[in-house]
Amino acid sequence: MNPLIFNLGRCTLFGGIRVGELERIFENVKHRISFFLPGELIEEQNSVCDEMLVLLQGQTKAQMQDFSGKVITIETMEAPSILASGFLFATENHLPVDIVSTAKSAILYIERDGILWLCKEYEVFLRNLLRDMGDRLTTLAEKVWMLSLxxxxxxxxxxxxxxxxxxxxxxxxxxxxxxxxxxxxxxxxxxxxxxxxxxxxxxxxxxxxxxxxxxxxxxxxxxxxxx
Missing domain, CATH: 1.10.10.10 (Winged helix-like DNA-binding domain superfamily/Winged helix DNA-binding domain)
Structure with a gap:
């Protein structure tokens, strides 16, 4: 198993799951790891989100372009953290932002069926995922309010x-x-x-x-x- 996966022990999504359990998890869950250099595009705006993205190493930013062409940075994330968790199960599961690497980064991709399996097998994982989605909604509401000033x-x-x-x-x-x-x-x-x-x-x-x-x-x- 890729040693980077053990970084998941520090990720809130896998909080409460012992490191020893990670090996069993990734024997049952389809996944892949991709590496990106600073400035590389990880995911493009409007691309279909059918995998969970977990930042194992490095740093990324989510940005979008308005109608005038101005690029707005929505969020900056540092490893280990979850990227775009709220869109995986959305009816319109298209990313509204570009995700760009700002440092040498490693991204773990977990298929949607694997996430569903994890939610069934590990209640703590389900709680962590729901908490992350709720926290992101709060952050989004604060962001909208700030831009309304x-x-x-x-x-x-x-x-x-x-x-x-x-x-x-x-x-x-x-x-x-x-x-x-x-x-x-x-x-x-x-x-x-x-x-x-x-x-x-x-x-x-x-x-x-x-x-x-x-x-x-x-x-x-x-x-x-x-x-």
């Missing part, structure tokens, strides 16, 4: 507040400015300008990717939250 100042303030809620008032950005700009639906120069404004106003301190929140109350006012 009228100004970039609101979007960035909201993003910084959410990051600090998870990581504390001092944290490191996990993405580049280019990727964050795509996620917020704006051009990079516009995002850099608002970052500079926030620094000048004493709302944050910035050193490269390192961010420190200095005035949480002001950021809440900008984002539209009540203080």
């Amino acid at each position: 009228n100004t970039l100042n609101q979007r960035l303030a909201n993003f910084l507040l959410r990051q600090s809620d998870d990581l504390g008032d001092e944290f490191e950005l996990k993405t580049t400015k280019e990727e964050l700009a795509g996620a917020l639906g704006v051009a990079r120069p516009s995002l850099s300008r608002v970052f500079s404004e926030f620094v000048a106003q004493g709302l944050i301190k910035q050193d490269g990717r390192q961010i420190r929140i200095l005035d949480r109350a002001a950021l809440k006012r900008i984002s539209g939250h009540t203080v």
Whole structure:
């Protein structure tokens, strides 16, 4: 068995399943592993999703192109994690995004019938899968809400507040400015300008990717939250 599969022990989808059980699982489940270099297309927008994709190694991003040709980054994923779990059992099981490798990556593909077998054999797997789908719906709802905000100042303030809620008032950005700009639906120069404004106003301190929140109350006012 490919040693990369043992990385699944750290993946939330297989949480609660002993590593020793993985060998039995992959004797019964049809699967394959493919490798990708940075910048390579893993899955194309509108392609049929009939396999579960698990990122065993590396990093990927999901992006889509709007009618003007602008590319928006929807999500960045690091191994080990599940990719596009919500589309496997959808009536219209076509991927709405391109999935692109941003580092040397290894993808495990598991056929849909294999996923159904796992759900029957391992209740913990079924629970993990349903939890992942629910978490992704929550993330999508938050993303839609953020993009509904009228100004970039609101979007960035909201993003910084959410990051600090998870990581504390001092944290490191996990993405580049280019990727964050795509996620917020704006051009990079516009995002850099608002970052500079926030620094000048004493709302944050910035050193490269390192961010420190200095005035949480002001950021809440900008984002539209009540203080």
